[in-house]
Amino acid sequence: MAVRIVIIGCGAAGATAAMQARKFNRKAEITIFDIEPYSQYSRCGLPYTISGKVKEFEDLVLTPPENWASLKIDAKLGTKVTNIDHENREIFYTGDAGTGSMEYDSLVFATGAKNIDPPIKGLDKRRVYRLRTLDDAKALAQEVDKAKNVVVIGGGLIGMETAEAFHERGLNVIIVEFLPNILLAMVDPEMARIVEEHCSSHGLKILTNTSAQEILGDVTPTAVIVQNRENEEISEIPADVVVVATGVRPVTDLAENIGVQIGSTRGIMTDNHMMTNLEGVYACGDCAESFDFVTRRTIVSGLGTVAVRQARVAGINAAGGDIKFPGVIGAKVTKLFGLEIASTGLTDQLAKRYEIEVVRGSIKGTTKPPYFQGGHEIKVKTLFDKHTGRIIGGQIIGVEDAAMRINVLTLAIQKDLSALEVFDWENCYAPAICDTWDPIVLSADAARRRFRK
Amino acid sequence: MAVRIVIIGCGAAGATAAMQARKFNRKAEITIFDIEPYSQYSRCGLPYTISGKVKEFEDLVLTPPENWASLKIDAKLGTKVTNIDHENREIFYTGDAGTGSMEYDSLVFATGAKNIDPPIKGLDKRRVYRLRTLDDAKALAQEVDKAKNVVVIGGGLIGMETAEAFHERGLNVIIVEFLPNILLAMVDPEMARIVEEHCSSHGLKILTNTSAQEILGDVTPTAVIVQNRENEEISEIPADVVVVATGVRPVTDLAENIGVQIGSTRGIMTDNHMMTNLEGVYACGDCAESFDFVTRRTIVSGLGTVAVRQARVAGINAAGGDIKFPGVIGAKVTKLFGLEIASTGLTDQLAKRYEIEVVRGSIKGTTKPPYFQGGHEIKVKTLFDKHTGRIIGGQIIGVEDAAMRINVLTLAIQKDLSALEVFDWENCYAPAICDTWDPIVLSADAARRRFRK
Numbered sequence: 036m037a038v039r040i041v042i043i044g045c046g047a048a049g050a051t052a053a054m055q056a057r058k059f060n061r062k063a064e065i066t067i068f069d070i071e072p073y074s075q076y077s078r079c080g081l082p083y084t085i086s087g088k089v090k091e092f093e094d095l096v097l098t099p100p101e102n103w104a105s106l107k108i109d110a111k112l113g114t115k116v117t118n119i120d121h122e123n124r125e126i127f128y129t130g131d132a133g134t135g136s137m138e139y140d141s142l143v144f145a146t147g148a149k150n151i152d153p154p155i156k157g158l159d160k161r162r163v164y165r166l167r168t169l170d171d172a173k174a175l176a177q178e179v180d181k182a183k184n185v186v187v188i189g190g191g192l193i194g195m196e197t198a199e200a201f202h203e204r205g206l207n208v209i210i211v212e213f214l215p216n217i218l219l220a221m222v223d224p225e226m227a228r229i230v231e232e233h234c235s236s237h238g239l240k241i242l243t244n245t246s247a248q249e250i251l252g253d254v255t256p257t258a259v260i261v262q263n264r265e266n267e268e269i270s271e272i273p274a275d276v277v278v279v280a281t282g283v284r285p286v287t288d289l290a291e292n293i294g295v296q297i298g299s300t301r302g303i304m305t306d307n308h309m310m311t312n313l314e315g316v317y318a319c320g321d322c323a324e325s326f327d328f329v330t331r332r333t334i335v336s337g338l339g340t341v342a343v344r345q346a347r348v349a350g351i352n353a354a355g356g357d358i359k360f361p362g363v364i365g366a367k368v369t370k371l372f373g374l375e376i377a378s379t380g381l382t383d384q385l386a387k388r389y390e391i392e393v394v395r396g397s398i399k400g401t402t403k404p405p406y407f408q409g410g411h412e413i414k415v416k417t418l419f420d421k422h423t424g425r426i427i428g429g430q431i432i433g434v435e436d437a438a439m440r441i442n443v444l445t446l447a448i449q450k451d452l453s454a455l456e457v458f459d460w461e462n463c464y465a466p467a468i469c470d471t472w473d474p475i476v477l478s479a480d481a482a483r484r485r486f487r488k
Numbered sequence: 489m490a491v492r493i494v495i496i497g498c499g500a501a502g503a504t505a506a507m508q509a510r511k512f513n514r515k516a517e518i519t520i521f522d523i524e525p526y527s528q529y530s531r532c533g534l535p536y537t538i539s540g541k542v543k544e545f546e547d548l549v550l551t552p553p554e555n556w557a558s559l560k561i562d563a564k565l566g567t568k569v570t571n572i573d574h575e576n577r578e579i580f581y582t583g584d585a586g587t588g589s590m591e592y593d594s595l596v597f598a599t600g601a602k603n604i605d606p607p608i609k610g611l612d613k614r615r616v617y618r619l620r621t622l623d624d625a626k627a628l629a630q631e632v633d634k635a636k637n638v639v640v641i642g643g644g645l646i647g648m649e650t651a652e653a654f655h656e657r658g659l660n661v662i663i664v665e666f667l668p669n670i671l672l673a674m675v676d677p678e679m680a681r682i683v684e685e686h687c688s689s690h691g692l693k694i695l696t697n698t699s700a701q702e703i704l705g706d707v708t709p710t711a712v713i714v715q716n717r718e719n720e721e722i723s724e725i726p727a728d729v730v731v732v733a734t735g736v737r738p739v740t741d742l743a744e745n746i747g748v749q750i751g752s753t754r755g756i757m758t759d760n761h762m763m764t765n766l767e768g769v770y771a772c773g774d775c776a777e778s779f780d781f782v783t784r785r786t787i788v789s790g791l792g793t794v795a796v797r798q799a800r801v802a803g804i805n806a807a808g809g810d811i812k813f814p815g816v817i818g819a820k821v822t823k824l825f826g827l828e829i830a831s832t833g834l835t836d837q838l839a840k841r842y843e844i845e846v847v848r849g850s851i852k853g854t855t856k857p858p859y860f861q862g863g864h865e866i867k868v869k870t871l872f873d874k875h876t877g878r879i880i881g882g883q884i885i886g887v888e889d890a891a892m893r894i895n896v897l898t899l900a901i902q903k904d905l906s907a908l909e910v911f912d913w914e915n916c917y918a919p920a921i922c923d924t925w926d927p928i929v930l931s932a933d934a935a936r937r938r939f940r941k
Contacts, residue, residue, distance in 0.1 A: 047924065080859050080919045087861075088920070094859040339924050340917040366916040377916060406533050406547040408540075438921040439892030443899055446913050450903050460899050463819035463830060464793045466533045467541070468891040471500065471792050 037062040040353050041126055041139040043116050043289065044068070048320025048342040049145030050075035050098050052350030057106050060354035065108045066137060068128060072113035073169050074100045079339050081172040082193065085179060085200035092173055121293035121313065141315045141353035144290050144303055145346065148283035148321035148337065153188065153213075155279075157250030163277045166197055178276045179204045186259045186274040188247045190217030192369055194280035195234070199371050202239050209240040209272055211247045211261055213281075221367040221378040222430050229414060229432050230376055237372040242272075250277055285322040285335055298324040302335035307359045309349035317353050319345035328362030329380055329427045329448065330389050336363045366445045368438040377441035380428030380448045381418060392421035393428075396454065396482030400474030402435050407466045411435055415478040417444065417457065424453045424486065429478075440475055454483040490515040493806050494579055494592040496569050496742065498522035499531065501773025501795040502598030503551050505803030510559050513807035518561045519590060521581060525566035526622050527553045532792050534625040535646065538632060538653035545626055574746035574766065594768045594806035597743050597756055598799065601736035601774035601790065606641065606666075608732075610703030616730045619650055631729045632657045639712045639727040641700045643670030645822055647733035648687070652824050655692050662693040662725055664700045664714055666734075674820040674831040675883050682867060682885050683829055690825040695725075703730055738775040738788055751777040755788035760812045762802035770806050772798035781815030782833055782880045782901065783842050789816045819898045821891040830894035833881030833901045834871060845874035849907065849935030853927030855888050860919045864888055868931040870897065870910065877906045877939065882931075893928055907936040 040056050042049045045067050053067045075098040083089040103110035114130030119142070127136045150165040152158050162182075164175045175197075178185070183206060187198045190212030202208045210217065216227035217234075231241050242261060249260040251271070258271045285302040287295075296312040298304040302324030309317050309325070318324075320342035327334040336342075341363050348360040366379040386393045396417040403410030413433030420427050429444035431437040447457050458480050462473035472480075493509050495502045498520050506520045528551040536542040556563035567583030572595070580589045603618040605611050615635075617628045628650075631638070636659060640651045643665030655661045663670065669680035684694050695714060702713040704724070711724045738755040740748075749765040751757040755777030762770050762778070771777075773795035780787040789795075794816050801813040819832040839846045849870040856863030866886030873880050882897035884890040900910050911933050915926035925933075 077857060077859060077919065079917070080857065083860060083919055089859050090861060097859070338917070340914055343924050344914065361912050364914045366914055368916040368918045368921050370918065370920040375921070379916070404530060404533065406530060406542050406550070407536060408543065436889075436892050438916055438918070439889050440895070441916050442893070442913075442926070443895050445916065446896055446899050446903075449913060450899075450905075452903075459814050460895075460902060461793055461797065461817045461819055463821040463832070463891055463894050463898065464532070464791070465821045465823065465891070466530065466536055467823040468821050468828070471796050473895070 037064050038140045038355055039064045039138060040066070040141045040143065041137060042067040042143040042145055044145030044147055044320070044322070045075050045110065045112065046078065046145060046147050046320060046342070047075065047339050048147070048346040049143070051343040051346035052143050052145055052319055052353065053108050054106065055347045055350035056354035057108060059351045059356050063354045066111060067103070067108060068111045068114050068116050070113070070115045070130070071168060072131065074098050074103070074110065074112060076169055078167070081166055081169070082196035082200045084172045085176050085197065086203045092169060095169065116289060119289055119293050121316070141317065143349050143353050144295070144316070144318040144322055145320045146286040146289065146322040148285050150279070151282055151284045152279065153247070153281045155188070155247050155249060157252070157256070158279065160250055160252060160255055162255040162275065163250060163279065165279050166193055167283070175278065179206070182206055182276040184273045185209070185276045185278065186211060186272060187278045187280060189280035189282070190241065190243070191220055191280060191282065192218070192367070194278070195371055196369060197278055197280060198239055202237070209242060211245050211259065212241065212243045213246050213264070215244045217241060217243060218376065219384065221382070222376060223383045223416070226414065226416065226430050226432055230371060230374060233374045234371055239372070250274070283321065283337065287322060290318065298333050300324045300333050300335045304333070308352050308357070309345050309360055310352065317349040319349040325360060326362050328364050332389070334363055334365070336365055338365065338367065340366065361449070364445050364448050366441055368441060370438070373434050375433060375435065375437035377431045377438045378429070379441050379445040380426070382428060382430070383418060386418060386427065391427065394419045394421050394454070394482050394485050396478040396480070396485070398474060398478045398481050400477055402433060402469060404466050404470045413437060413474050415440070415474045417454070417475070417478045417482055419454050419482050419486070425451045426454070426457060436469070443475055454479045454486055458483050490517050491593045491808055492517045492591060493519070493594045493596065494590060495520040495596040495598055497598030497600055497773070497775070498528050498563065498565065499598060499600050499773060499795070500528065500792050501600070501799040502596070503528035504796040504799035505596050505598055505772055505806065506561050507559065508800045508803035509807035510561060512804045512809050516807045519564060520556070520561060521564045521567050521569050523566070523568045523583070524621060525584065527551050527556070527563060527565060529622055531620070534619055534622070535649035535653045537625045538629050538650065539656045545622060548622065569742060572742055572746050574769070594770065596802050596806050597748070597769070597771040597775055598773045599739040599742065599775040601738050603732070604735055604737045605732065606700070606734045608641070608700050608702060610705070610709070611732065613703055613705060613708055615708040615728060616703060616732065618732050619646055620736070628731065632659070635659055635729040637726045638662070638729045638731065639664060639725060640731045640733060642733035642735070643694065643696070644673055644733060644735065645671070645820070647731070648824055649822060650731055650733060651692060655690070662695060664698050664712065665694065665696045666699050666717070668697045670694060670696060671829065672837065674835070675829060676836045676869070679867065679869065679883050679885055683824060683827065686827045687824055692825070703727070736774065736790065740775055743771065743775070751786050753777045753786050753788045757786070761805050761810070762798050762813055763805065770802040772802040778813060779815050781817050785842070787816050787818070789818055791818065791820065793819065814902070817898050817901050819894055821894060826887050828886060828888065828890035830884045830891045831882070832894050832898040833879070835881060835883070836871060839871060839880065844880065846880070847872045847874050847907070847935050847938050849931040849933070849938070851927060851931045851934050853930055855886060855922060857919050857923045866890060866927050868893070868927045870907070870928070870931045870935055872907050872935050872939070878904045879907070879910060889922070896928055907932045907939055911936050
């Protein structure tokens, strides 16, 4: 009998799991559920619907509903899985696809994550938004023509990208970040400050080390009360729209109900086959905990790249395959006001948390040879484990070629290279492209010299 | 006694050897000679003095003459080494630094290469140029305001970059390429054709499979007689300026005179310490033959990146060190009319010559996710050795991020990765940067599937 696969969640992870399962096993019976009425769309693209860099909401839909039929995958969208009887391997659902039940041999949780509300008063007002779903984006994008003052609470990737988008549309935008710097989940403070200065110079107002305490106003916001965490000064910043982007948490309730183990990260525990503690039950994407390549500790990465790679493993294994997920490196990039911010592996701060002593190679270089018109400054930082000598992280910031350069460091981490090996890398060179010794090589050289001391 | 190092040639290789020798050994007595009166300048930057992307000729000088004194390196510029008595380890010179002799313990040949004239009649006319030296560039750049019709003989990197520069300045430019396609030293025919179409669409005229036979005119050119090698048709193309860019040959006469062995490539044979067959005598850069990382065959790469890396090894070893050159990968890039052309390792054609059976991953991708405004098509080709499974080459063409992407493939070659390992690489992703599965990954995936057949 053909293997029956049920996938819960039709985001990047779920959709990829379904398609990879189909690629691997032509006969499998595959059903995919999602609470949302939309077929797989790009969550990362949501902020760009505000600025218009994504033209239509529909453009974000990566797998048009009709594709599922052609792949012989039964997509039950707008339909909630209400219960699972794992003993009898049966799920129950209700929604646009009707109410019913269905048996499975393999089950894949790709239930994603949901926003967590910070302890701020007044979050229940109208015109206070989160940005996780396509409907969120549709509602938020309508504010472009109505709002004047936007306060974004949270200076992580989503917060910063959303702030940039509103700023580009001519609105006054203030970022409120609780920590001493923005983007600390991807870069270290001295790198974050470069980004802060760059964004500020473009007119974005950033309040770091600041807690949002209350959203004032009757039905809709009028202002946000914030407190500077250093001097404890309290102030009121005008706001008619508030966006809360303070992080997410894995959605695991259905999994927990059937006895799937949850890890210390609050994600669904998986092994290197992306299988949970229950035989034949898999998890992938933002709901799943897997392991970090460098530290071998558990991690929920929250990254699209990781989600689709985990999903490929989960999907193929759910369909009878036997492949492994190699671990999360965690390469993260974004572009803010033309500045590329790129990071891979561990930051200094994460290394410290895990008690890894590091040797650093921090340099300021240029993207093109000095004699060629149009080069730009680029900041490169590489991090090596002092004891093993291996590269464990890197951060690059510059108005060009920062993100593409981080790709080299990611591969270097995946292949356990030493500073000398990164130094010995033969970068390409042409006056119109870059210089004979790439900034990455110079950074590795700086680290290499420090190892000898 | 301090080691006495004499370096012949103050190009990228010679200058790097001198500086690395100094870095390694503070006490070494270092002397560097060059026939040209200029201190180290960028040869690769020469074509860009025509277009103005390099503003002043002086900008190309990477090591101002006064720097040599501060490094305690005796730079004898405008001075020719006339003879070497290796038995007594003494060199003889004459020129701007006077006439004299000097003893050495270590000798480094960084004598570079010289243009080879193709068998074309009329090459001795005025306004027929080569482009190898700063003086060549100065003379050629003056033609921008005088010439109307420029014929460039040779569609390699230098020829194409020179043609682009003149075209940008509003001149009529025709490229005459003997082989069936331009740039065949770096890309395969199907990739070269993309470049040809792109350049043609910008108004550059390219005659491939065409031999230049004679430059007509009395004192200066009036036309070039060319023959189509396929149909043998002969035609006359108008020219008031001709640039000959048909390749170079290592300069080895001084080395040969003292019994240094020359290899089958016509370059000076070296071992992995960049030492010649004579103890204490080194060679690096365009005059030196070393070995190709993939094929382990001898090669003269002609690349600046390779020159400085070889020179670092030669310089440090000449100063008493003991380091090795890891071999040439041969990453090559350029940008023509906004299109980036990048290549690394072996091409299909080279692999064929060395009888290496290949498995290919050729894909057409996009630089950004489909929903994001502003992405561009990118063509990626990866080549794997069918028997060992290892990656041996790659070519990428696109109007953005082609060169930076080739860097990943170069590292993959240096670390002997398989198609599966390249596929498992975790590329970075953000809507404004690139998609979740990088085109390189898709290319490796295509190859990986072919391996299984």
